[in-house]
Amino acid sequence: MNHHDGFREFVLARQQALMRAAYLLTGDAHLAEDLLQSVLIKVVGKWPKLSKNGNPEAYVRKALVNQYISWRRRPRPESPSADPPERGASYDEAALDRIVLRQALAKLTPKQRAVIVLRFWEDLTETQAAETLGCSVGTVKSQVHHALARLRALAPELAHLLSDSEIREVAR
Amino acid sequence: MTRLHDALDGIAEEAPLVNLADLAIAGHRRRRRATLTLAAVATVAVLGVATAAVALPEPHGDDTATPRGVDTVPDLPDGKVGSLGHAYKTPCKVDPERRRQPPDCSAVEWRLVTRTGTTYRMPQALPRTTQGRNAPVAISRDGRMIAYYSRQAQAHVVRDLVSGSEVTSSVTVKEERIGVGSMLVVSDDGRHVLFDPREGSKEPGLLIEMRTGRTVPVHGKFETISIKDGVAALVRYVKTDLWLMPVTGGGSPVRFDGVFIMFSELAPDGRTVAAFDFERKGHIKNTLTLLDARTGKILRRVAIRGLPEKGGVSSVSLWRSGSEVTIVHENMGAGTYAVDVNTGRARRLAGYPGKGAHLALPGMAGL
Numbered sequence: 001m002n003h004h005d006g007f008r009e010f011v012l013a014r015q016q017a018l019m020r021a022a023y024l025l026t027g028d029a030h031l032a033e034d035l036l037q038s039v040l041i042k043v044v045g046k047w048p049k050l051s052k053n054g055n056p057e058a059y060v061r062k063a064l065v066n067q068y069i070s071w072r073r074r075p076r077p078e079s080p081s082a083d084p085p086e087r088g089a090s091y092d093e094a095a096l097d098r099i100v101l102r103q104a105l106a107k108l109t110p111k112q113r114a115v116i117v118l119r120f121w122e123d124l125t126e127t128q129a130a131e132t133l134g135c136s137v138g139t140v141k142s143q144v145h146h147a148l149a150r151l152r153a154l155a156p157e158l159a160h161l162l163s164d165s166e167i168r169e170v171a172r
Numbered sequence: 173m174t175r176l177h178d179a180l181d182g183i184a185e186e187a188p189l190v191n192l193a194d195l196a197i198a199g200h201r202r203r204r205r206a207t208l209t210l211a212a213v214a215t216v217a218v219l220g221v222a223t224a225a226v227a228l229p230e231p232h233g234d235d236t237a238t239p240r241g242v243d244t245v246p247d248l249p250d251g252k253v254g255s256l257g258h259a260y261k262t263p264c265k266v267d268p269e270r271r272r273q274p275p276d277c278s279a280v281e282w283r284l285v286t287r288t289g290t291t292y293r294m295p296q297a298l299p300r301t302t303q304g305r306n307a308p309v310a311i312s313r314d315g316r317m318i319a320y321y322s323r324q325a326q327a328h329v330v331r332d333l334v335s336g337s338e339v340t341s342s343v344t345v346k347e348e349r350i351g352v353g354s355m356l357v358v359s360d361d362g363r364h365v366l367f368d369p370r371e372g373s374k375e376p377g378l379l380i381e382m383r384t385g386r387t388v389p390v391h392g393k394f395e396t397i398s399i400k401d402g403v404a405a406l407v408r409y410v411k412t413d414l415w416l417m418p419v420t421g422g423g424s425p426v427r428f429d430g431v432f433i434m435f436s437e438l439a440p441d442g443r444t445v446a447a448f449d450f451e452r453k454g455h456i457k458n459t460l461t462l463l464d465a466r467t468g469k470i471l472r473r474v475a476i477r478g479l480p481e482k483g484g485v486s487s488v489s490l491w492r493s494g495s496e497v498t499i500v501h502e503n504m505g506a507g508t509y510a511v512d513v514n515t516g517r518a519r520r521l522a523g524y525p526g527k528g529a530h531l532a533l534p535g536m537a538g539l
Contacts, residue, residue: 033192094422164174
């Protein structure tokens, strides 16, 4: 048995879920793959310790978010802005919502984007998100508040996505 | 679950399939080796530079056997060449003394021109099928990727001109499928290629995910405008319908109030498209219509000022900003113009003299 077999098994089982998180964080397929790969390279060396003592997936997710935040120097995909025309009735809005949401996410700071992903996609509690980001619960609260306010300002047409009671409560 | 969660989940669904275990292990080994041998490598490098300085021959003139006066455009080299400005197909040769004979198209080829102005031949990109159909290439919006059909691979290939990497699709497409008016579009990241075998026919198109070979069929009545932000913009003419189809499939068309042709990609606001009104006689060439992609309603019409009097608009393509859209105008060659959608003023961006017929520009569907 190869000493990397445990790591290989873990990656095979979890890489797609981790890739989805990386993609949501970066918004770009190549960057997401670079991000996940660079984190996994670090994990290989730590694997014996991680597999014995801890929760490897939690470690990888934490490393993914923190590595992403530290990647400020990387070029971000172009996302030009414009004044949106008046809102009208909808035929099929899901695809358009995704386009607008993707563009708005690209304009958030890395930390704001990370809290949106952690709190509203991964459904982590404030405490869990704070642990992942290595900051206080208060910082998570303020980052979420600012991120949601910025999304509302950047894309008023996404108001219907941000009006669920759970989100309104968090944003207070 | 919130609606925001669902929308985020929709974006996450577009994440590519990956297989990273072996790459990560190899990366880890490489990194360890690099750390251990860093000092040794540094020493060898210093010695190497000294040796090379001694051994380098003096530069000579071109002493190859290439005859002068012959086309000496080099082949596209492996590796990095930088982003593209455009690509063009060399024309068939017509013998002036035998005008009734069919033109000689045996030497037709695709050529790439980088943003810095270097031209390369690209013999690996099929220019014409054995049946004499034009085979297109497509360039991504930023000029980084080029998609083409490879006769050798019987498949589409995407070449990243900045990194030099190349991905060949595992989806076999027989050369005979490339029909009259075949179209090709590539996404900015090179992950997706949309192949329309025959423009304007009922034959379905194919959206190919290059790395996995996953395909999504595209209704034959729809023509592709662009693939951007994980969404393929498709248009059905005459009716006129716009279908913003996620690359994973799904979505449904929106019908416009009128008949429009020559659509732009989706504007940066995520909901406006520009097109030309097909019904209003006399306004086809110089009146741009802005349409709401959500409701199908006409937002406004803009009369374009500043285009050459001769020739006509052949396509509408990329948005340069929220207020400027690019159009291609043809008259003895093509030229690109940026049109301000608020004032209608057109300003010339670039000219491609003599290259109108088979010109591939970044972000435009290749024909």
